Amino acid sequence: MTKLKCVYAVIFFMLGSVGQADDIEEAQPLEDITIKTSSSAAPSKFTYRGYFEIEYARYWNESRDDEAFPNIELSASAQWKPNTSINVFADYMYDYERLTEESTVKVNQIGIRTQLSSDWQIALGKERARKSPGLIISPSDFIFIDESLPGMREQREGMWLGRLSWQTPQQSADVIIIPYFNKDRWGWPDHQNLQDAAALRYFYQTNNFDVGFQGGHISNNLRLGAFAQYFITKVTKIYFDVGYTDKKEVLFFERQHAFDEIFGVTYDGISDVSLRAEIYHNQAGLNQKELDMVLPFLLMQSEEYETSSISNFLLRQWYLIMSLNILNMWHESDFTFSTVNGLDERSHLVLARYKIPLSQAQELGLSVFSLSGSENSSFELRPFDWSLLADWQYSF
Amino acid sequence: MKTIFLILLFSLSVRAEQYEDIVKYIEANLSPPNFASVFEFTNYRLDGTISVNEVKFQSKDIDHMHGTFLKPEREKGREVLRVGDALWTYMPSVGRALRIADRDSFAGGDFSNADVLRADWSAHYSITLAKETKNQWILDLKSKSKESAYSKMRLWVDKSNKQPIQQNFYDSNGTLLKTCIYGSIKKFGSVERPAHLLMQNVLTKQKSELKVLSLKTEQKLEDKRFTVDNLGK
Numbered sequence: 001m002t003k004l005k006c007v008y009a010v011i012f013f014m015l016g017s018v019g020q021a022d023d024i025e026e027a028q029p030l031e032d033i034t035i036k037t038s039s040s041a042a043p044s045k046f047t048y049r050g051y052f053e054i055e056y057a058r059y060w061n062e063s064r065d066d067e068a069f070p071n072i073e074l075s076a077s078a079q080w081k082p083n084t085s086i087n088v089f090a091d092y093m094y095d096y097e098r099l100t101e102e103s104t105v106k107v108n109q110i111g112i113r114t115q116l117s118s119d120w121q122i123a124l125g126k127e128r129a130r131k132s133p134g135l136i137i138s139p140s141d142f143i144f145i146d147e148s149l150p151g152m153r154e155q156r157e158g159m160w161l162g163r164l165s166w167q168t169p170q171q172s173a174d175v176i177i178i179p180y181f182n183k184d185r186w187g188w189p190d191h192q193n194l195q196d197a198a199a200l201r202y203f204y205q206t207n208n209f210d211v212g213f214q215g216g217h218i219s220n221n222l223r224l225g226a227f228a229q230y231f232i233t234k235v236t237k238i239y240f241d242v243g244y245t246d247k248k249e250v251l252f253f254e255r256q257h258a259f260d261e262i263f264g265v266t267y268d269g270i271s272d273v274s275l276r277a278e279i280y281h282n283q284a285g286l287n288q289k290e291l292d293m294v295l296p297f298l299l300m301q302s303e304e305y306e307t308s309s310i311s312n313f314l315l316r317q318w319y320l321i322m323s324l325n326i327l328n329m330w331h332e333s334d335f336t337f338s339t340v341n342g343l344d345e346r347s348h349l350v351l352a353r354y355k356i357p358l359s360q361a362q363e364l365g366l367s368v369f370s371l372s373g374s375e376n377s378s379f380e381l382r383p384f385d386w387s388l389l390a391d392w393q394y395s396f
Numbered sequence: 397m398k399t400i401f402l403i404l405l406f407s408l409s410v411r412a413e414q415y416e417d418i419v420k421y422i423e424a425n426l427s428p429p430n431f432a433s434v435f436e437f438t439n440y441r442l443d444g445t446i447s448v449n450e451v452k453f454q455s456k457d458i459d460h461m462h463g464t465f466l467k468p469e470r471e472k473g474r475e476v477l478r479v480g481d482a483l484w485t486y487m488p489s490v491g492r493a494l495r496i497a498d499r500d501s502f503a504g505g506d507f508s509n510a511d512v513l514r515a516d517w518s519a520h521y522s523i524t525l526a527k528e529t530k531n532q533w534i535l536d537l538k539s540k541s542k543e544s545a546y547s548k549m550r551l552w553v554d555k556s557n558k559q560p561i562q563q564n565f566y567d568s569n570g571t572l573l574k575t576c577i578y579g580s581i582k583k584f585g586s587v588e589r590p591a592h593l594l595m596q597n598v599l600t601k602q603k604s605e606l607k608v609l610s611l612k613t614e615q616k617l618e619d620k621r622f623t624v625d626n627l628g629k
Contacts, residue, residue, distance in 0.1 A: 027562035030579025128491035207481035360468035
């Protein structure tokens, strides 16, 4: 009997005492409040986005001290989806540059996308769809090649194309025809410089890995590309991005069978901080002897390099690209620091940008841009040593 | 003796299953399949800043979720996509999709991506009863693997309606990281869930609020919404 009593005691103790930690008390819910409702959950037929920006710019080097105000940019993009199968889109940008006193209205994207079935989509027009991992340069993506420095002017220009795609959440495949590869300054096909292109693309992703392949031609030049990115931990990503062309012209030199590749790593293990580093190798880049040959000629040309087109500066073979991004600083401000450094010549591009919101729709930005390089480096072609940019943007 | 022990084990396992069912019920209401919703996130920072983000979510299931920022105007057009463990963001300023780390801070606040985009605790945590009171179950959820967002969670559940009241989040050292308090239980179609959440970060002393402005279930959501190439489209 005593043994039985002990057993019953143990049973009741275990059943009764499981989860009877005395120091845990009941919780209290939040008080009921009235919450405004929103009708935005329903799919919107018409969506838009835009901004107006006004900028002050100053440029210095030993022979130059230029001021430009105002530089103006007005951007508007919209999509109309009358049903789940059709998407009509347009994206325009108006620019006024004070230094040149030129105005441009540029078409970034325009066209129509149609869902043939749940997995099949067709698109006609001008569109942009970039997903390769490189920060600025993506060797594998020979279609959407326009790039900009992080934090600088928006870069949404697409390509004139016809596209047939098969898409699922895990993978996708595209057939792309580009009848007009070159564009004029207004974004329309450049009929003076006709080049066509075509590409096949494939993309596949898993929980911590994704890979993309691209193959095609630009005029008669074969182009191939591949990228892969992998999360070695939840917050550390490595990636590799490579492109190949069978023939490429770099200034006055023709290259055969040229590769360019990027190996990069990102780290997001610190709250609100993102770090990135890349090594970029451009096999088709100029060696010192070739640069020495062309540099005097190029300097005589007095060409103005667009600051938004970084590829104008990357003429050599090896570069180290790094970026630091800090979010949610004082009053939700952000800071971005990016640098591109030549490894086979002494050349540096440094961009620091600080952005602070003034309201739901307004932001103030401050950028400092520095270009430097030794004598006989490709950065001798730089239009300025220092640039200071201050901008105010109103979004709608 | 053997019979007694078998009865004991059976009783304990039935209870464990009961607690798992409670958590699954909560998950099914917090993340029902095929829903479309609008959430408002309000972040209260120590420097006095109050930022408000309004995000439209569409979710086919816990592995397929898409969000579009509606407000503030300067964030308009930004999108986030989850496919399994893969997280992508779309930046309208450069027209590109970027694969990002699945880490803390959704929309710059104290709700993490895991908190907002995926309530699948029963799959990743083992559930036991810490305490049962007259009105509440207090459940302990312990991570089954290092991949889980938190090492441990404690969940207070109202017995009358099986709705969550409070949730504590702990790291591997048992340090309390965040506390989420729920309120304003509302019916949205076929689900009933808290429409108001307050997440308090114990370490930083900051807090964020989530309000459900609308939620519709049984939506016909096509796969194309959850493809990387359709971000921004």
